[in-house]
Amino acid sequence: MVSGMGKRADVDAIVVGGGLMGAATAWALAGRGRSVVLMEAHEFGHKGGSSHGSARIFRRAYPDPMYVKLTGKAGELWRELEHQTGEQLLTLTGGLDHGASRGPKALTDVLKASRVQAELLDQTEAQARWPGMVFDGPVMFHPEAGVIDAERAVHAMIKQARADGALVRENAPVHKIELADDLAWVHTREESWTATTVVSAAGAWTTDLLAGLVTLPPLRVTQESVFHFGLADPSVEWPTFIYRDGVAGNVTFYGVPAGRDGGRPGVIKIGEHENGTVTTADTRTGTIDPAARQRVVDYVTKRLPGLEAGPFNEASCLYTWTQSEDWVLDRYGNIVVCSPCSGHGAKFAPLVGQLTADLATGERLETPLAKRFSLRTHLH
Incomplete structure (x- = not known):
């Protein structure tokens, strides 16, 4: 842990991961007038993760009325x-x-x-x-x-986030996150930023990114x-x-x-x-x-x-x-965890971005969502 005493945050939020969920979160936060930096380890729209390509299914059909409502x-x-x-x-x-x-x-x-x-x-x-x-x-x-x-959606969200004032960085892998008393520090090889909140939207990289910072459920x-x-x-x-x-x-x-x-x-x-x-x-x-x-x-x-x-x-x-195939969407101190979506999250991306922005700005999710998607629920 580093000392954050006396330092003012560079931005309100840093979003790590520029796939669908991270891009959606940056779009949501910037649209609310929040200062935000979006960091992607590769180029936007890369094929190494879960957000590339032109064909992801959108559907209303779920056996669970909660998910139907969210669609x-x-x-x-x-x-x-x-x-x-x-x-x-x-x-x-x-x-x-x-x-x-x-x-x-x-x-x-x-x-x-x-x-x-x-x-x-x-x-x-x-x-x-x-x-x-x-x-x-x-x-x-x-x-x-x-x-x-999906590919066009990522670029569209980033385009709108930029228009609303977000800063974006691609080919900028985060190699370390440190927490101070009231700040989070995010380091790449080229630069370091501080924020009041860090959003992890790292998908398959989540466990490595948050090791030692957040107790995660099995992913x-x-x-x-x-x-x-x-x-x-x-x-x-x-x-x-x-x-x-x-x-x-x-x-x-x-x-x-x-x-x-x-x-x-x-x-x-x-x-x-x-x-x-x-x-x-x-x-x-x-x-x-x-x-x-x-x-x-x-x-x-x-x-x-x-x-x-x-x-x-x-x-x-x-x-x-996740074990239940429900999402993880929760706040743990200065860190908001989102995006382990069990292969059915793409259709919800702009909504996940809004919900994640709620958590990043200190708001709470509706009780049914908070209970269903919380770290505590996934860990027990």
């Missing part, structure tokens, strides 16, 4: 960001949920109870509407689902594989979809129109929500797991005849998991 707030903030920056970031395609273990009827009931439009279709109706897919039971469709362009980092399949008929527009059948290891498969990531028009990105290879942010190989590839190919062959037989492109990204 609605996030959707409003995506539109606000689009209005401020002139960028198209969220494209609605509609979304499907099916498979016995996905619980389409229960999801329909939750969405309707939350006043979100949804309809439950039988197998025949769904097959007629989406002939490129194979269904074996009821299917839930909700129109407020679609695709988030598991995995490298997840995704695969791009061409549409047999590229003129057909597909919705996003999630399928979980309760067999073959109870794996959840998802699909989303790939946008630029696909490398050509008419491409669907397919991935698994589980089964990634355990790794760390700095030791990931980027090598695609052959077993994951085979599981996805088998799924596509059986369930998605509207796609070409094999993937022509593939990539990987990182998930940072």
Whole structure:
């Protein structure tokens, strides 16, 4: 610990990590007139973490009404960001949920109870509407689902944060954080800053960044594989979809129109929500797991005849998991911890930024959120 006696903070907040959550936090803080520095270890939009690419799924479909409510707030903030920056970031395609273990009827009931439009279709109706897919039971469709362009979103948030006065640093890895009585010191190789609050939005780097500073719950980092399949008929527009059948290891498969990531028009990105290879942010190989590839190919062959037989492109990204798959979003002294989002946080990014800004400015989250996302809850 260093002495902070008599020193005035350089800025109100320093945000470490310039992916979706960090960029969103900087945007939120700067928009409130707070002085903020955003520090990213690599270039903005880099492919080493969890916030790159043109295709992240947006959906309202959660079995938990709390998350359904949060998706609605996030959707409003995506539109606000689009209005401020002139960028198209969220494209609605509609979304499907099916498979016995996905619980389409229960999801329909939750969405309707939350006043979100949804309809439950039988197998025949769904097959007629989406002939490129194979269904074996009821299917839930909700129109407020679609695709988030994560890479453009990061740059849009940073652009607006800068316009509101934020300072940004890329290729500036933080190698040390020190705490004084009332200040936090953040050091890179080139410079040091002080702030009243440091926000850790470091994703897969969280454990290393906060070692010795914050008692964190167990966080598991995995490298997840995704695969791009061409549409047999590229003129057909597909919705996003999630399928979980309760067999073959109870794996959840998802699909989303790939946008630029696909490398050509008419491409669907397919991935698994589980089964990634355990790794760390700095030791990931980027090598695609052959077993994951085979599981996805088998799924596509059986369930998605509207796609070409094999993937022509593939990539990987990182998930940072909590044991419950709820987020960590809490304040511990001078440090705010956010962004371990278990692979389902991208859709919420602008809302997470606002909630993190609340914590950074000394406000409290609503009681249900504070209890659900607190460090204490994750540790016990």
